[in-house]
Amino acid sequence: MLVTGAAKRVGRAIAKSLAAADYQVLIHYNGSRLEAEKTAEECGGAELFQADLGSVDAIRGLFQEVRERVGRLDAFVANAARFTKFNVLDITEQDWDFIHDVNLKATFFCCQQAAKLILDTAGKGRIVTISSGGGIRPWPEHVHYCAAKAGVIHMTRAMAVALAPQISVNSVAPGVIPFGEENDPPVAALIARTPAGRAGLGSEIGEAVLSFLQASRFTTGQVLSVDGGLALR
Numbered sequence: 001m002l003v004t005g006a007a008k009r010v011g012r013a014i015a016k017s018l019a020a021a022d023y024q025v026l027i028h029y030n031g032s033r034l035e036a037e038k039t040a041e042e043c044g045g046a047e048l049f050q051a052d053l054g055s056v057d058a059i060r061g062l063f064q065e066v067r068e069r070v071g072r073l074d075a076f077v078a079n080a081a082r083f084t085k086f087n088v089l090d091i092t093e094q095d096w097d098f099i100h101d102v103n104l105k106a107t108f109f110c111c112q113q114a115a116k117l118i119l120d121t122a123g124k125g126r127i128v129t130i131s132s133g134g135g136i137r138p139w140p141e142h143v144h145y146c147a148a149k150a151g152v153i154h155m156t157r158a159m160a161v162a163l164a165p166q167i168s169v170n171s172v173a174p175g176v177i178p179f180g181e182e183n184d185p186p187v188a189a190l191i192a193r194t195p196a197g198r199a200g201l202g203s204e205i206g207e208a209v210l211s212f213l214q215a216s217r218f219t220t221g222q223v224l225s226v227d228g229g230l231a232l233r
């Protein structure tokens with residue numbers, strides 16, 4: 001079970017939830033080596049994999065390395081992403097590509113490579129993408145991010161059909177899951193609008209990922225909002 005961007009924050013919480021449920025977790029990271037080592041230790045000595053997912057060649061290399069070092073993949077969690085905030089009138093081509101290269105393009109190529117490895121080595125398995133409430137509801141200061149995450153959601157559905165019945169493909173769409181940003185005005189405003197009356201925890205995203213991994217593969221192409229009801233508003 002490989003989790004991308006698992007060194008810290010939500011990815012770390014997902015990795016820890018899965019390790020606690022006795023999955024063999026493989027930790028991917030890009031720049032956060034020390035945090036990744038800590039997460040790996042917290043996951044019972046998990047294997048570490050480094051790759052910049054901004055490059056499709058590096059993505060192919062990552063999955064080749066998993067094939068060579070581990071020999072089998074049953075499940076994949078596409079968590080790694082970027083997040084930036086700009087006025088829509090100021091977004092440049094570079095800003096757009098910065099977000100789309102990792103949040104949508106890399107998510108697609110990671111899922112493609114994961115599917116090949118799962119089919120070759122396990123024959124069947126599960127993929128979970130981490131999308132966002134921003135892919136469901138319009139977040140006006142994150143138009144480029146919303147577009148990429150909406151793409152992840154629809155890509156998840158299309159892949160679910162393309163990869164059935166061997167591989168289920170589902171998505172978890174987090175609401176506000178802060179790690180110290182609770183008091184930033186835009187974050188605080190989103191928390192205030194959340195019907196649950198609080199922000200979410202990384203462990204709650206981990207639980208949702210686990211529920212897709214433990215579900216029968218008859219559950220596929222679904223998007224589970226874990227957001228305290230924020231997307232309903």
Ligand SMILES: NC(=O)c1ccc[n+]([C@@H]2O[C@H](COP(=O)([O-])OP(=O)(O)OC[C@H]3O[C@@H](n4cnc5c(N)ncnc54)[C@H](OP(=O)(O)O)[C@@H]3O)[C@@H](O)[C@H]2O)c1
Nearest residue numbers: 005009010029030031032052053054079080081132176177
């Ligand atoms: N936190 C929230 O409130 C929230 C809300 C909605 C959706 N989400 C989604 O939930 C997921 C996790 O959120 P988060 O806040 O924990 O994310 P994050 O901290 O912004 O990023 C997670 C990881 O993505 C990795 N990453 C970024 N660019 C990469 C690249 N070019 N190559 C490889 N890895 C790269 C980073 O790894 P390194 O640090 O190792 O470089 C980073 O630690 C994301 O998909 C995010 O969009 C989060």
